[in-house]
Amino acid sequence: MRKKVLTTPIKDEDLKDIRTGDLIYLTGTLVTCRDVAHRRLIEKGVPLPVDLKGNAIFHAGPIVRDNGNENYEIVSVGPTTSMRMEKFEKEFIAETGVKVIVGKGGMGKNTEEGCREHKALHVVFPAGNAVLAATKVERIKEVHWKDLGMPESLWVCEVKEFGPLIVSIDTEGSNVFEQNKVEFNKKKEEQYELISKQVGFIN
Amino acid sequence: MEKVQMNKKQEVEKMTDIISKFITLVSYKLPKDVETKLKELSAEETNPLAKIIYETMEENQKLASELKRPSCQDTGVLQYFVKCGDNFPLIGQLDNILKQSVYKSTKETPLRHNSVETFDEYNTGENIGNGSPSIFWEIEEDSDKVEIYTYMAGGGCTLPGTATVLMPGEGYEGVVKFVLDRMTTYGLNACPPLLVGVGIGTSVETAAMNSKKALMRPVGSKNTNENAAKMEKLLEDGINAIGLGPQGLKGSKSLMGVNVVNTARHPSTIGVAINTGCWSHRRGKITFDANLNYEIGTHEGVTL
Ligand code: SF4
Numbered sequence: 001m002r003k004k005v006l007t008t009p010i011k012d013e014d015l016k017d018i019r020t021g022d023l024i025y026l027t028g029t030l031v032t033c034r035d036v037a038h039r040r041l042i043e044k045g046v047p048l049p050v051d052l053k054g055n056a057i058f059h060a061g062p063i064v065r066d067n068g069n070e071n072y073e074i075v076s077v078g079p080t081t082s083m084r085m086e087k088f089e090k091e092f093i094a095e096t097g098v099k100v101i102v103g104k105g106g107m108g109k110n111t112e113e114g115c116r117e118h119k120a121l122h123v124v125f126p127a128g129n130a131v132l133a134a135t136k137v138e139r140i141k142e143v144h145w146k147d148l149g150m151p152e153s154l155w156v157c158e159v160k161e162f163g164p165l166i167v168s169i170d171t172e173g174s175n176v177f178e179q180n181k182v183e184f185n186k187k188k189e190e191q192y193e194l195i196s197k198q199v200g201f202i203n
Numbered sequence: 204m205e206k207v208q209m210n211k212k213q214e215v216e217k218m219t220d221i222i223s224k225f226i227t228l229v230s231y232k233l234p235k236d237v238e239t240k241l242k243e244l245s246a247e248e249t250n251p252l253a254k255i256i257y258e259t260m261e262e263n264q265k266l267a268s269e270l271k272r273p274s275c276q277d278t279g280v281l282q283y284f285v286k287c288g289d290n291f292p293l294i295g296q297l298d299n300i301l302k303q304s305v306y307k308s309t310k311e312t313p314l315r316h317n318s319v320e321t322f323d324e325y326n327t328g329e330n331i332g333n334g335s336p337s338i339f340w341e342i343e344e345d346s347d348k349v350e351i352y353t354y355m356a357g358g359g360c361t362l363p364g365t366a367t368v369l370m371p372g373e374g375y376e377g378v379v380k381f382v383l384d385r386m387t388t389y390g391l392n393a394c395p396p397l398l399v400g401v402g403i404g405t406s407v408e409t410a411a412m413n414s415k416k417a418l419m420r421p422v423g424s425k426n427t428n429e430n431a432a433k434m435e436k437l438l439e440d441g442i443n444a445i446g447l448g449p450q451g452l453k454g455s456k457s458l459m460g461v462n463v464v465n466t467a468r469h470p471s472t473i474g475v476a477i478n479t480g481c482w483s484h485r486r487g488k489i490t491f492d493a494n495l496n497y498e499i500g501t502h503e504g505v506t507l
Contacts, residue, residue: 105392128483129263130276191441199375
């Protein structure tokens with residue numbers, strides 16, 4: 001396990017040596033981007049109002065405090081299940097040039113391919129740590145697509161050493177959750193065999 | 204007559220205020236048993252990545268307490284488990300008090316707006332709605348007290364529980380399979396280390412209710428039935444051995460524990476349900492006497 005700080009704009013070579021299971025922190029631009037934003041770009045063909053090239057997105061819907069005069073503050077923010085975006089992510093990476101996708105839980109084959117072909121990472125922020133995450137956001141620089149409501153808007157955040165982020169898919173398309181699943185299922189079968197012999201309570 | 208009504212109104216306000224503040228507390232501070240267990244799991248962990256996740260959790264809880272902000276952004280749908288004495292003076296008002304407390308706490312904390320009216324499909328924007336929060340009742344004879352459990356957790360863990368009714372031929376072996384299968388599919392993403400509630404009963408609804416009650420039992424407590432306690436231990440060791448670890452990214456342990464709650468069954472059915480409580484197990488217990496003096500059973504050294 002290695003620890004590294006990535007600063008946006010991120011280039012292909014910055015990610016070259018990063019592997020699944022590595023620990024990274026992110027400094028620079030992180031944009032919240034979830035279900036509807038993915039759908040709008042990929043299905044509806046509406047161009048995103050922010051340039052994501054070399055930047056990072058966060059599968060998350062924050063609680064934001066509106067201080068007036070276009071001044072906003074993140075109160076609480078945490079990742080949502082990334083798998084919901086699986087359907088769109090490969091094309092999303094290709095279209096936008098995004099380099100780091102932050103979320104919760106694993107993603108599938110599509111995203112693996114996207115990460116390999118376009119040199120991007122999927123990383124996990126440990127969920128349930130919403131106050132810590134909020135304190136790593138230095139400020140909200142811009143907000144777009146407010147018509148989607150607070151959770152779905154694109155909040156363009158400036159973050160400093162945002163993390164810990166655990167690499168779940170690397171630029172070779174290696175996928176830690178998929179690998180773990182095979183091992184977990186095998187162990188589960190072993191445990192079933194063991195336990196089921198000891199619970200014959202019905203005579 | 205007028206005076207009495209006035210008093211009742213004031214009492215209702217007082218109790219609403221206390222419960223609202225209690226909900227706020229529960230949103231940013233975990234109960235003692237959970238705090239202790241997480242510390243223990245963190246200390247025992249050997250996987251370096253998992254250790255970092257535990258450290259992150261500890262730092263987050265510290266920050267949440269200091270800033271009095273909800274520790275997880277998903278503040279769930281409030282669920283209450285009430286055991287009310289038949290002589291508790293506000294027994295008739297209690298449903299309303301519990302609902303209004305959620306509304307008040309939502310504005311003051313703030314909690315997330317998690318109440319969407321079904322079919323009309325709009326968010327009420329108040330975090331309360333038709334039948335929301337959920338309130339489950341029990342009446343206690345010859346008592347003037349009320350004991351209230353509050354539970355707050357999100358749409359990715361405890362709300363999507365699952366239940367089924369097995370045939371007796373499938374036996375408790377079937378129960379084991381049902382629980383283990385759920386762990387590697389759903390449990391993985393439900394923010395382990397989990398507290399797993401298993402309910403055994405006669406039908407889907409009794410099993411489901413038992414599995415939720417199981418999550419109200421303290422971490423580390425045991426079922427009083429010897430076989431059920433054995434099952435708790437076997438499942439706990441078995442799920443830990445699968446090695447999910449915190450956030451499903453592998454680790455020495457995957458659980459805070461397994462709690463089984465059971466009731467009798469029809470000879471031809473075994474109802475079984477699972478409720479996965481995530482690591483952010485925001486459970487609280489508060490007891491009121493007839494004069495609305497209260498005692499908090501789950502959190503130490505706190506003031507409302
Ligand atoms: S499972 Fe629990 S800790 Fe994880 S995001 Fe949901 S409510 Fe928060």
